[in-house]
Amino acid sequence: MSTRTQNMTADELLRLPGDDGRHELIRGELRTMTPAGNSHGRIAMRVASPLFQHVEERGLGVVYAAETGFILARNPDTVRAPDVAFVSRERLEEVGETEGYWPGAPDLAVEVVSPGDTYAEVESKVAEWLRAGSRMVIVVDPSNLVVKVHRSPAEVETLTEADEIEGSDVVPGWRMPVRRLFA
8 A cells, every 4th residue: 555645634535636546534644545456346345245235125224335435533534435334224314414425434344455454554444443433343354264353442253264244233134154255
């Protein structure tokens, strides 16, 4: 991941001209990343598609595609974009129609680890999601064929291909075999 430093706000980030880059804002600092690779995109879709279908059929809320921005902090602003996100119907109704980035963390954030990601970067993102109010963060690690489900900094479940991801109270009724992510 390359980093370009430029102090800015979430509103300024939203108005950036398109340049084919992926951007996030971390405490006012613009981060520019290369586009995701083939495996990353395929795995993100393998999570997003069944999650979307489950949520839509039950009217549970909204599933967001990769690169949808969520404002996690203000002054200085932090805007993160998970690979897949879910916001519950209750929170959607509470916030109402929103232009620009979603004001707050999603209930569920999914991150797919890319070959260039460091352990520290991934852990930092997980911590930010949880601090900002995400109730579940799923980290898919293709190189080790595992999924880590974070509900708090202390509550982390490691799943292998023999296990199943469960949405439990965050996405009621959603279940997905881990092996389907890596097939």
